[in-house]
Amino acid sequence: MTARLVIAGTTSGAGKTTVASGLMAAIAARGLTVQGAKVGPDFIDPSYHALATGRPGRNLDAFLSGPDLVAPLLAHAVGPVPAGEGARSAAASRAADLAIVEGVMGLYDGASGRGELASTAHVAKLTRSPVVLVVDAASMARSVAALVLGYKHFDLAVNVAGVILNKVGSTWHADLLREALEPIGVPVLGALVRDERVQTPSRHLGLVPVGERDARAREAQEALAARIAEGCDLDALHALARSAPPLAAPAWDxxxxxxxxxxxxxxxxxxxxxxxxxxxxxxxxxxxxxxxxxxxxxxxxxxxxxxxxxxxxxxxxxxxxxxxxxxxxxxxxxxxxxxxxxxxxxxxxxxxxxxxxxxxxxxxxxxxxxxxxxxxxxxxxxxxxxxxxxxxxxxxxxxxxxxxxxxxxxxxxxxxxxxxxxxxxxxxxxxxxxxxxxxxxxxxxxxxxxxxxxxxxxxxxxxxxxxxxxxxxxxxxxxxxx
Structure with a gap:
């Protein structure tokens, strides 16, 4: 299995978790086996990935594991899950059809004072994965093109291959943003209108873990999957995931x-x-x-x-x-x-x-x-x-x-x-x-x-x-x- 995407954000709070976990659930609802992973050390977001996929949540952290283990850990994650290893569904017994990796902070933000180390961009390069950039477009118009172009060209080794516009005000607003982005050649793969009904409660360390609100989290996940399926081009996202080259590393064992x-x-x-x-x-x-x-x-x-x-x-x-x-x-x-x-x-x-x-x-x-x-x-x-x-x-x-x-x-x-x-x-x-x-x-x-x-x-x-x-x-x- 080599199909994979990295869902990155322009900043923290752009909507990475919403898009990534909703996309996992929406694609899994089509009958595909999906593996989730989180860039960085966070434990909470992977609990939502596990809820969406029925497979254990994973972390890809180039500081904690070292860069050399990032690709092998992803290759391990997409394999069949042995009985007793956290499988939550029949899908876990099969190898994943694709992996969706949720980024951390902004695309290029890494371990403080260590350059790109442990950033989403670093993990995308280590795993040779195409990146979909989530943009908080709530207060943007034509400037969105300058923003996306900067992210695309800041490091040409990072394949920023598409954009999902989040917190869009209306269909008219989405059309305005698409028109602005068309000349720079970065496809818009989704536009999500603001919806206060799809929320995940937070507290001092971030989101409330799934284990503390399982039933309500499932209901919210289903609503989110429907929203993602309506607002995003799932076929184009899946095709982009399949365009990723083979992982150049054996699976961690x-x-x-x-x-x-x-x-x-x-x-x-x-x-x-x-x-x-x-x-x-x-x-x-x-x-x-x-x-x-x-x-x-x-x-x-x-x-x-x-x-x-x-x-x-x-x-x-x-x-x-x-x-x-x-x-x-x-x-x-x-x-x-x-x-x-x-x-x-x-x-x-x-x-x-x-x-x-x-x-x-x-x-x-x-x-x-x-x-x-x-x-x-x-x-x-x-x-x-x-x-x-x-x-x-x-x-x-x-x-x-x-x-x-x-x-x-x-x-x-x-x-x-x-x-x-x-x-x-x-x-x-x-x-x-x-x-x-x-x-x-x-x-x-x-x-x-x-x-x-x-x-x-x-x-x-x-x-x-x-x-x-x-x-x-x-x-x-x-x-x-x-």
Missing amino acids: PVAAIAGADGDGARPLAAVPDPPRRDGRAPRIAYAAGAAFTFRYAENLELLRAAGAELLPVDPLADAGLPDGTDALYLGGGFPEEHGAALAANAPMRAAVAELARAGRPVVAECGGLLYLGSALDGHEMCGVLDGVGHLGSRLTLGYREATAGVDSPLWRAGETVRGHEFHYSTLAPEASDPPAWTFAARGRERQEGVAGPALHASYLHTHWAAFPRAAARLVRAAASG
Whole structure:
């Protein structure tokens, strides 16, 4: 499968998510199998992609994974989804007919101070994908041609092959914009009239994840798909996707990644004849799911399974305890601050998490999971694994990080340097242990963050393990030990 499109925006807020997820749903409604992907580290937009396609949402981030893995990860994403890997429909068992990649920010906006790195344009070039530019045309007329021409010619290695005009005022307005664009030779592939009825609720970190509003999100998705089908030329968009050249990279393979990983800090797993075992069985790693914990990269779970783990989903809001035989716990991110009272009310689950940690079993937590491990969150009692008290504030901590591990943990070795991303309004005080989970170096200053030890790693930092498969291998080994 080589058919693919990148849906880019002139700016943040131009309507990329509306167009991309609606286009996925509209094309899937025609009976085609569609794979969605998001440029950058965001977890929320991929949840809408998964709703539209029935396949796991994916991320293509040239900073988190490194540029060399972007095309292989896309090639992996469009393949059949194995049973238990997040398939939501029969379509997931087949290879995708086309991929639709939603951009981040404006087309050329990348990691701050690093040029094009991790921008939508960078990913489009790495995957050799045609770009459809979404323009917020609400207050534009003939100037739209100057804008689009600038985006098309700013980097001639980026194939800006079409435009979708969003927030158009009327049919007359759309005709005016088409007339302006005709001389520059960039085809208009859609024009979407402003419609206040098609909205997705937002809050402090962006859109509300699908997992918190599934039924309403489905209704909105159906309405959006109908709007996209009416306002866009689906045949022309599909033809443009099919014009993409073959992906010049083999598909990323989690099994091969684990086989080549430095699994225990001393020897590659390929030298080990059998996967790690615990009491004669695969080690069992529970991972947080449900409405409060929806942030995790699909590849992280795939790597854990490839390393030999049995993965068990657990909902800290609804389940009365951890699954029987849980050997380790992986708490991803999400919005525990929106569910503080309900998480506090589930005392049996909080006690089970604390007991697992006291027993010295491996516990890994990212961002929202870090808050859940604290003693309290905005006045609600949490698990008490950490002494820290969490609060939702008004100051945003956001950005890519290069981080150095401060101590050996179930994932990392002291002194090891990795790449990650922070995105949170909350704080946990105290912020770090001594030694900390991480030391961040940025703009000539250092900051310490997180809590770690031989059986614990808890931090705000999100990491994509495709670039660091040894982290998954080490966690499975830790789950099998003791």
